[in-house]
Amino acid sequence: MIRVLLADDQTLVRAAFAMLVESAPGMAVVGQAGTGREAVELARSARADLVVMDVRMPDVDGIEATRLIAADEDLAGVKVLVLTTYDTDENIVEALRAGASGFLVKDTRPAELLDAIRTVAAGEALLSPGPTARLIERFLRTPAAPVAGGPECLSEREREVLALVARGLNNTEVADVLGLSPLTAKTHVSRIMGKLGARDRAQLVIVAYESGLVRPGSM
Known part of the structure; x- marks a missing residue:
């Protein structure tokens, strides 16, 4: 409930x-x-x-x-x-x-x-990924880091996963793109959230844009 x-x-x-x-x-x-x-x-x-x-x-x-x-x-x-x-x-x-x-x-x-x-x-997934990404692209101009760390603390695979999450993909879609199992994709996302100190996927999107890992117009 x-x-x-x-x-x-x-x-x-x-x-x-x-x-x-x-x-x-x-x-x-x-x-x-x-x-x-x-x-x-x-x-x-x-x-x-x-x-x-x-x-x-x-x-x-x-x-x-x-x-x-x-x-x-x-x-x-x-x-x-x-x-x-x-x-x-x-x-x-x-x-x-x-x-x-x-x-x-x-x-x-x-x-x-x-x-x-x-x-x-x-x-499981950031709501309305398309509109959310457009808002971030339009208004994310002044850095205001919402999390403790940044992508530099992530492995190359974790950076790939973070970039896909920032584009609005859910765990199953991330798994399909990278040739992983959904469980492995979920594990990567959980590990990334832990490393960055993020409370949910919305903050992962923010840090991906603010760090430059994903840039406006790259959707």
């Missing part, structure tokens, strides 16, 4: 998302927050697995709330799926840097939201 917390300052939006999530098998809404600060508090008290987080909220915005969740050791397993009004919102890059695992635009189809929740909760 995926325990979902909904954070949005619009009551009707939260109610609509709640109805959708509750209708899906294997999911439950464990709380609703109207501000970023409330989202952080409820993430802890409601023992959420995933927070669907709006960017623009009063008190503490979604980016800062995401940063607070990512920095809290007690919330280490909590994933954040950020919502934005437009897929060109530069705040999304800052949200990814802050620790978000992916993003969605608010006008996404209901089935896509549910798939996104499952994907991000599982930690």
Whole structure:
């Protein structure tokens, strides 16, 4: 069961998302927050697995709330799926840097939201790799390293895997490209995350671009 917390300052939006999530098998809404600060508090008290987080909220915005969740050791397993009004919102890059695992635009189809929740909760792949990569290419201009290390600490094979992850490939696709088994690809990704101190694949994408391992336009 995926325990979902909904954070949005619009009551009707939260109610609509709640109805959708509750209708899906294997999911439950464990709380609703109207501000970023409330989202952080409820993430802890409601023992959420995933927070669907709006960017623009009063008190503490979604980016800062995401940063607070990512920095809290007690919330280490909590994933954040950020919502934005437009897929060109530069705040999304800052949200990814802050620790978000992916993003969605608010006008996404209901089935896509549910798939996104499952994907991000599982930690298998960065959500919407194409739009995410375009955002990174457009807005990643000022270095702000989100992880402790860099690609120089990786082996040649691990650098190849990281480059493919940054292009939006999941473990199975990485395995196909490199002629590996999916389990081996998954092991490489886990090892890379450990070496770089990254909490999820979203941070791997950021560090790959910021280090120059993957360059804008190379998709």
